[in-house]
Amino acid sequence: MTLGVIMLVHTAFDRAEQMVRRWAEGGCPVVIHVDRNVEPATHDHFVHAISDLPDVRFASRSRCEWGTWGLVEATQSAATLMLDEFPSVSHVYLASGACMPLRPVSELEAYLARHPDTDFIESATTADVPWTVGGLDRERFTLRFPFAWKKNRKLFDLAVRLQQLVGYRRALPEGLVPHMGSQWWCLTRQTLEAILQDPKRPAYDRYFKSVWIPDESYYQSLVRMHARRVESKSLTLAKFDHQGKPHIFFDDHLELLQRSGCFVARKIWRDAELLFQTFPQPSAPDQIDAEPNTGAVDRLFSQAVERRTYGRPGLFMQSRFPSSDRQAVLTASPYAVLQGFDDIFPDFQRWLARRTGAEVHGHLFARDRVHFADGVELYRGGLSDHPRLRDYNPKMFLTNLIWNAREKHHCFQFGPADSQGICWTLAKDTNASIWVVTGAWSVPLFLSGRSASEVRAEAARLQRIENKFLKVLRSPQVRARVRIMSLAEFVEAPMDVLQTIIDEIAGHKGRAISEAPRMADIEGLAAFLQDLKNQGMHPFLTGDITALTVQTRRRQSRRKPYIVAGK
Amino acid sequence: MGILTSYRLRWQRKRWRLRALQKGRDLREVANRTKRIAPDDILLFCVFRNEDVRLPYFLSYYRRLGVNHFIMVDNDSQDEGAAYVLKQPDVSLWTTKGAYGDSRFGMDWLTYLQGKYAPGHWALTVDVDEFFVYPFCDTRPIRALADWLDASQVRSFGAMLLDMYPKGPVGSTNYKAGEDPFKTACWFDPGNYVISRNALLRNLWIQGGPRARAFFAGKPKQAPALNKIPFVKWRKPYTYVSSTHMMLPRGLNLVYDQQGGEKTSGILLHAKFLNTFVERASEEAERGEHYKGGKEYKTYAERHGADPDLWCEWSEQYINWRQLEILGLMSKGNWA
Structure with a gap:
């Protein structure tokens, strides 16, 4: 079996190049999608820099803005290219330039071989997902979103409120159950082909084009219609804070990452030299079959979010000054x-x-x-x-x-x-x-x-x-x-x-x-x-x-x- | 009311900037190496006067944190400080004989230079005796903080001034150039800071610490302000209002959370109380160029014959940023 990697890149091209080489050294063909917003000169320089690698291809470029269809389009074209160009590829891994393999590709491939016919993609029904930012979960799928959330927040909110007011609801394509999850997945060739070659794909694409943040729901929903076995988890370690922004890993997270046993982690700070030098790191002989265990990472980051959102009760300091009307507890203990x-x-x-x-x-x-x-x-x-x-x-x-x-x-x-x-x-x-x-x-x-x-x-x-x-x-x-x-x-x-x-x-x-x-x-x-x-x-x-x-x-x-x- | 206030503040901001342009004329360029500044570089802005003893450690401390370029104003030093700084390849130097007091305690000069060189950069504005500490500063360079703040869409970063002092009379210390001042001045007050909120500019006003306890107990209102916003992703219209205590536009002053959460914040370790202070106190009291006509310095001179012992049995000995975090003087916020 062979693992193919789709890599979405829009910044930090030196690090991205390094990552392409890591994957290529592990024997993975790589299809790269470079955001169309990137300057031609930067793009050309990047293409030239990795021109020595035989199994690297570049997908046609889409404009990728946060939470828009462009991101899905990019993966579609890259995945199609991957499946056409590399017939030996049995699994496709979606990664970004800021994703770093922590364990060698061989260990990841062995893991996938132990789980035949399984798609690793986080995919939960909207009713059960509390992690959405902006307060929209179900409505992501039933409203239209003509304005960008990042750029035109006021218009975005206005459009949402208007639709809510008049009770507007879009019809879902038949048979589609909305699911959401991390945008980083690893799918089998069969599932990916079934999604891309589905005769009803134009209808689905049309529908998802005006769903909000489709990159977190397109594959997550469609995989439920085609997969034989869905393992609803992402193989990429990616944690988000209360603003929906990814936590970044630094050099001092080295030990934490080593102990996690995860295959891929993101985001890595671009200057985290120690991490880039250390990983990928082969597991100890008795740990080669180890399952990823993110408990410690989860705890660290959820503590950080808690500190940011609730703080330490009874503490008044330079960056925590709750107004007394909003706080029932003014002191640290009874x-x-x-x-x-x-x-x-x-x-x-x-x-x-x-x-x-x-x-x-x-x-x-x-x-x-x-x-x-x-x-x-x-x-x-x-x-x-x-x-x-x-x-x-x-x-x-x-x-x-x-x-x-x-x-x-x-x-x-x-x-x-x-x-x-x-x-x-x-x-x-x-x-x-x-x-x-x-x-x-x-x-x-x-x-x-x-x-x-x-x-x-x-x-x-x-x-x-x-x-x-x-x-x-x-x-x-x-x-x-x-x-x-x-x-x-x-x-x-x-x-x-x-x-x-x-x-x-x-x-x-x-x-x-x-x-x-x-x-x-x-x-x-x-x-x-x-x-x-x-x-x-x-x-x-x-x-x-x-x-x-x-x-x-x-x-x-x-x-x-x-x-x-x-x- | 809302529109009127913001119009008034806008006008005030323009006035400070205009004033900075005027005061900028006092500055004489000595060494302008700003062409070496790369687009992503982190800059440090600083005014100094007769600080040749402090400058070597100051520069090396901030180089180690990862500051790329220093933009410094020498306010008529009579010692070797300017000559020393001039030899440093990463320093651009201006000099002025202008009065410190007449230029908003140096802020006019810095505002001028900031408007010219800082836009688009993360800029750190500190005094020669202020040492910036932020979460993970022992393992992550200041660039990491800047990148993380950028990703979080945060424009300004607060760091309270923490007065550090030795055990025993301040005058008995013997600080030498290049030394870490916190080898001797390693004590601080952990839990006696009081905060109120400035409704107009929305900044917090923090007072307390050893100076309030030892010098200003009878007149707490006059105790020096300790709130500072030293680290800012600069844009042309920005300006500091009073030292680095507060800024305009006032949104930059919201470095604290009002719902109960904690924003990420740091500390400026203040190496003021060394033997250099004792000589300073009498000199500056006469000169009267500091805030409120050097009143603070006068108070020191009166109260303690200018050689105070600030140590008490509840003083904490400085270890690292984690200690300050646990004590609740600064916070990691959601940076992990």
């Missing part, structure tokens, strides 16, 4: 915002860190400085504790902080005395869970020992700010998990809330709380709040604290049951 807890429990921060192993910061947005965990001046990534630097762009301060230590679960204290520029960012981030004990700011005011009349203005200010934050947290745009309770509600059953917080932060590592944090002594808070009210400042966010005295007494009662009796 974190907790705790408002009011450290007012009620003076040692809350240390206690929480011990219970959960999380990264527990103080008030990150305090006005005096950034209170990082452990009170450091500089945090990971080189974040400064300077409040102005933080307030200059609080959103990016937070996203940086979490990105820099994204393997940890961050918690930080927040409150109405803090800089409030971050509120909306917190509220709109699905990674945030926000716990608010409203009115807890009254506890430190009470503990300060100052009288109600002295702290009245301060209390009013804090309440106003907190109320604003609550409004944000209750707005419909909120994506964070929000739990709001009043001070009165909280002190009624603090352990339940703390247990939930710990379970959420530590996950399965959380254990039942054995040691409770020490609560500030709030005996007398109710009277203090009443004083505030008497001053005309109603602390409505604290809840109804008159019951508090009862509460405190009941908590004590657990330890001293005899007081219950006294009640």
